[in-house]
Each structure stands twice: as C-alpha cells, then as structure tokens.
Amino acid sequence: MDEVEVVVAHSERATLRVGDMFLKVDADRGRLDTEVEAMTLAPVPTPEILWHKPPVLALAAVPGTALGRLGKPSTASPAAWAAAGAVIRKLHDAPLPSRLGRTGKSSEELAAELDGECEWLVANGVLPAELVTRNRRVAEAVLRPWTPAFTHGDLQIAHVFLDGDEITGIIDWSEAGRGDALFDLAVLTLGHEEHLGDVVAGYGGDVDLDxxxxxxxxxxxxxxxxxxxxxxxxFAPGCEVDVLRSRL
Structure with missing residues (x-):
C-alpha cells in the first residue's frame, strides 16, 4: 500500500498525497467548489479532477516538479520563469469567470485591513515599528484603481509545476476569481525578486514594478x-519577514 503523505494540514484544510492522487479536505465547501470551477474554466494546464465529494476533492498529481519554494533558491532556468509568465498572461487574458464569486478587495478594504494588521504587528512586538511603517508606505502603491482579470489568487511558486522549461500544471485554485493581475505576478515572485525580470519578459506588456x-x-x-x-x-530565511526587511 502507498504511504500517506501529509502535504499541508491546519485547522481550515488539509492536503494528503496517496501515490499519484491528492486528497484535499476543506471545512469550507465553497473553496472546493471554487477550485473545481476555476480548473474547468482556466485556459492553462491544471490537475485532472478524479472526483469531488464534499468535503473532499481528489486530484491527479501534476507531472514535473515545482518551480521552487519560498525561502529556498530556485533551480529553474530563466526560460522556465519566463514560461510561467507567459502562462499567467494567458490566464489573465481569458474571459472573466462570471460564475466564480470571489472578487479582489477594494482599495478601501485593503487599506483598512492593512492598517489593522500593522497596528497589531507593532502593538504585540512582532516587528519593529520602523520596518512596519516603511513597508506600509511601499504597500500604498497597490491602493489604486485596477481592471479585474481572471486570477489564480494564490499563485505561490510551489503551485506552478514544470518539466524542463515547460509548464505542466498550476495547482490550488481555491482563491481564484476576478482580481488584480499584478497580485498573481507578485505572489509568484515573492522572495524571488531576482526572477521578476524573467517573469515580466514572458508575461509581456507594461507591468508596474512598483x-x-x-x-x-x-x-x-x-x-x-x-x-x-x-x-x-x-521569520524563516527568505520568507515574509525577510521580504519586508529587503524593502529597507
């Protein structure tokens, strides 16, 4: 019998791997419904849906290996990163997913949430006030009008798979919907700023790096x-706190 590997598990959801099958268990049925709908609509490589019986979704493993991991150097070539940018462009150029309920937050909602989190980080001594204040200023560039696109919504580097320089699949679509296209590009390159140029080259068009x-x-x-x-x-090396420190 194949071993059961716990890929990720916390109080909201868990993902298990058994052989070439992934089992996703989610307390929020809506997230699984969104994932199934998004993979059906997305014009990019996605996992094969084996079956869906809430609260469980079974998916076939995507061939290849992840583009990388947050906190670790990526061994993927510049061409592979550019290919990821090209695939993301194809997603963003697709018709808006009208049947998906998720829409990116407004600038006002983001600003309010950001202010609350910054206050909590400083008040609880999690981060120095100078670090929080500086990054709060950098984050203001996000608070502008934007045109909705078909976005993945959680396009972490570990969610993009490739074989050589070819993208073989994008996984974990539970946050998909109508969102800010630059958010997807930012999440993909979080902690891997050195590959931003490759991604933008593959993506094409004008991209506001700020x-x-x-x-x-x-x-x-x-x-x-x-x-x-x-x-x-x-606080692990190369992860979120180091990303914030890099802005100083």
Missing part, C-alpha cells in the same frame, strides 16, 4: 499573524 513591490509588502504584512497562528514560520 505595484508588484507594493504587493510583496502588503501580502507579507497581512500574512504574518495568520502564519504564526497556523504553525508556519514567517
């Missing part, structure tokens, strides 16, 4: 409390 840097700061500031509360370490 907005991407703003998303690096904003996402990191907003994520730290959640990560600490769910057993993850944002």
């Amino acid at each position: 907005v991407i840097r703003g998303w690096w700061s904003l996402r990191s500031l907003l994520a730290i409390r959640w990560l600490l509360g769910h057993g993850f370490d944002p």
